[in-house]
Amino acid sequence: MKNLNIKDIAKLAGVGVSTVSRVINQHTDVKDETRKHVQEVIEKYNYIPNNSARNLKRNESMDVGILIKGMYNPFFARMIQSIEKRLSFAGYSAIIHYNIEGNKDIDAANEFILEKKLKGVICLGGDFDQLTDQEIQRLGVPFILASTEIPEKLNRELFSSVIIDNEKAAHDAVTYLFEMGHKKIGLITTGIEDKSVGTIRTQGYLRALKEHHIEKRENYFDVGAYTFDTGYEAMTRLLGKADDITAVFAISDVMAIGAAKAIYESGKRIPEDISIIGFDDIDYAEFYNPPLTTVHQPVEEIAESTADIMIGILDDELKHQHIVFDTEIIKRNSIKFLG
Amino acid sequence: MKNLNIKDIAKLAGVGVSTVSRVINQHTDVKDETRKHVQEVIEKYNYIPNNSARNLKRNESMDVGILIKGMYNPFFARMIQSIEKRLSFAGYSAIIHYNIEGNKDIDAANEFILEKKLKGVICLGGDFDQLTDQEIQRLGVPFILASTEIPEKLNRELFSSVIIDNEKAAHDAVTYLFEMGHKKIGLITTGIEDKSVGTIRTQGYLRALKEHHIEKRENYFDVGAYTFDTGYEAMTRLLGKADDITAVFAISDVMAIGAAKAIYESGKRIPEDISIIGFDDIDYAEFYNPPLTTVHQPVEEIAESTADIMIGILDDELKHQHIVFDTEIIKRNSIKFLG
DNA sequence: TTCAATTATGAAAACGTTACCGAAAACGTT
DNA sequence: AACGTTTTCGGTAACGTTTTCATAATTGAA
Numbered sequence: 259m260k261n262l263n264i265k266d267i268a269k270l271a272g273v274g275v276s277t278v279s280r281v282i283n284q285h286t287d288v289k290d291e292t293r294k295h296v297q298e299v300i301e302k303y304n305y306i307p308n309n310s311a312r313n314l315k316r317n318e319s320m321d322v323g324i325l326i327k328g329m330y331n332p333f334f335a336r337m338i339q340s341i342e343k344r345l346s347f348a349g350y351s352a353i354i355h356y357n358i359e360g361n362k363d364i365d366a367a368n369e370f371i372l373e374k375k376l377k378g379v380i381c382l383g384g385d386f387d388q389l390t391d392q393e394i395q396r397l398g399v400p401f402i403l404a405s406t407e408i409p410e411k412l413n414r415e416l417f418s419s420v421i422i423d424n425e426k427a428a429h430d431a432v433t434y435l436f437e438m439g440h441k442k443i444g445l446i447t448t449g450i451e452d453k454s455v456g457t458i459r460t461q462g463y464l465r466a467l468k469e470h471h472i473e474k475r476e477n478y479f480d481v482g483a484y485t486f487d488t489g490y491e492a493m494t495r496l497l498g499k500a501d502d503i504t505a506v507f508a509i510s511d512v513m514a515i516g517a518a519k520a521i522y523e524s525g526k527r528i529p530e531d532i533s534i535i536g537f538d539d540i541d542y543a544e545f546y547n548p549p550l551t552t553v554h555q556p557v558e559e560i561a562e563s564t565a566d567i568m569i570g571i572l573d574d575e576l577k578h579q580h581i582v583f584d585t586e587i588i589k590r591n592s593i594k595f596l597g
Numbered sequence: 598m599k600n601l602n603i604k605d606i607a608k609l610a611g612v613g614v615s616t617v618s619r620v621i622n623q624h625t626d627v628k629d630e631t632r633k634h635v636q637e638v639i640e641k642y643n644y645i646p647n648n649s650a651r652n653l654k655r656n657e658s659m660d661v662g663i664l665i666k667g668m669y670n671p672f673f674a675r676m677i678q679s680i681e682k683r684l685s686f687a688g689y690s691a692i693i694h695y696n697i698e699g700n701k702d703i704d705a706a707n708e709f710i711l712e713k714k715l716k717g718v719i720c721l722g723g724d725f726d727q728l729t730d731q732e733i734q735r736l737g738v739p740f741i742l743a744s745t746e747i748p749e750k751l752n753r754e755l756f757s758s759v760i761i762d763n764e765k766a767a768h769d770a771v772t773y774l775f776e777m778g779h780k781k782i783g784l785i786t787t788g789i790e791d792k793s794v795g796t797i798r799t800q801g802y803l804r805a806l807k808e809h810h811i812e813k814r815e816n817y818f819d820v821g822a823y824t825f826d827t828g829y830e831a832m833t834r835l836l837g838k839a840d841d842i843t844a845v846f847a848i849s850d851v852m853a854i855g856a857a858k859a860i861y862e863s864g865k866r867i868p869e870d871i872s873i874i875g876f877d878d879i880d881y882a883e884f885y886n887p888p889l890t891t892v893h894q895p896v897e898e899i900a901e902s903t904a905d906i907m908i909g910i911l912d913d914e915l916k917h918q919h920i921v922f923d924t925e926i927i928k929r930n931s932i933k934f935l936g
Numbered sequence: 937t938t939c940a941a942t943t944a945t946g947a948a949a950a951c952g953t954t955a956c957c958g959a960a961a962a963c964g965t966t
Numbered sequence: 967a968a969c970g971t972t973t974t975c976g977g978t979a980a981c982g983t984t985t986t987c988a989t990a991a992t993t994g995a996a
Contacts (some may be wrong), residue, residue, distance in 0.1 A: 311982035650952035
């Protein structure tokens, strides 16, 4: 029972193929009567148009790519799901690809697009500091950066972004720590040199310190890579070289929780001996013991905006735009008030 | 700068289109000399064959679908990533789709395949108890069930599966609880009526009870839906109607962690007052406080096997097969020894 | 009724590949 | 040199759509 094609349907319905095509694509120039009849035949024989043929003719696909930077990460995992849901509802497919490798995030995107003839690309995370307007234009499809840092030199009409203000969020987090009486504040971050999200959050930390006249101490820093393990290791080192800290700011919840394990293993308690604040507000944070104080990113909204922008642009109803969502400190029980 | 096609390359290389096609597809019947020359031209002009045209001609795609049952779930999220990695390495794309809806998991798969002309489908979770051999055959593509329960009546040559023995794993978990001195053991599961994973794990629990001559008590059960929230709610109810339990077995780590929160809020401690054992061994478990004792599923291996089977079958090097991985109880600190 | 304007339809030419088929070229054997 | 084999190659017909173009059917105005 081979699959029917448009010709078969045309014959079955007693019309020409172009009429069937018009019905499928909801063109207006077909008589209501014939439209209904053709639709019935399509229904009856369960005909599904061949996507490859359609894509070939139209020279495009209905696929949008999601390129994810880095290893497994619950925050991105959550975003992917919401994006896919919305994309799929609008008739698009999500093709996901994890870009584990290094720094050429834009090249990865480009290859991805060319190979799969994608209609658009969404990047989750990644470092685009070297990105140029030219490169974006060469991509040739709507390009959205989500949950990353946006280089300022870029022409903002060429792409969309949906992000948070990482510098401010980090600043607020350590300010909150300060308000709770903490002055010796450790930092578990992911970078200090580049222009990545981690570095920007580090800058927020630094600004808050300066603002409250707290001296910056090199031995209060350590670096991980957005995983439980590396958070654990970073904290272990921190405990060794900075045993006087009363609080630590980890720039991701998973690192915060990794760090917590190191704290417990060192015989200290949270928050009695060391306070800790995370970043992201993954659902695990609320259920951690003690419930983790953290800066909340509206994942769901970020994901939905991202998808909606892509859909809007693809449907020609939207131009590129740049959204920055507010973050919020969710106060739970991992921070002690020092008075 | 429109994209080049195979004809352009043929002209540029001074050969026929079929020769270029042969080079692209690594056919053997082309002289080494010409092959090299054509390859150089392809390289030079950065030519990428049009996938739609190729798929149309070959009447197939290079896409394999991943259909995921239920809402966001860190266990599946992790599997998706590993499967995608491997699939992508072998030249296939992963098209993911979350099948939130009800029970017609096979219909979802079928529609998915037809619409996207998928080369194969992998289902993560889902309930296939109503599935028939006929339906599988009608799918027409390699079909792999992962991390779910496999109905016995099915002809095992028609599909692959990679699973664990849920009944035994659950049985082992509560047996371990028994060996640690527990006799009043609560259960947080997801179902008791159907043929789902949850029900099978419930049966393992029941068998262990019987084996150790522990009376089954209806008020020791409660039901959630694989989320933190529902685990929390289930435990809250359990605490109300069964305040004498000394341990609880949650059939997923996220429900266990949700349950833990309810336990803490009731003023009890883990494991001093109530012991808890989870299922899955998601990475949260190791980093939870206290580290959660749980039954470990080899996610990575399950994912890799799943992908490898799909690739093997697609490349005609493998037949359908059925793998069941061993689980293992990871003893951490959420269980008290009652003596 | 007649003609122009509009609407509805079908035929056929693409879109960029692959694969079949036959022919040319290269090779070996006598 | 003549022949049969084998290797290498090019022409071309599909694959199932969409879209353009021409034409047939319908409508409206005179």
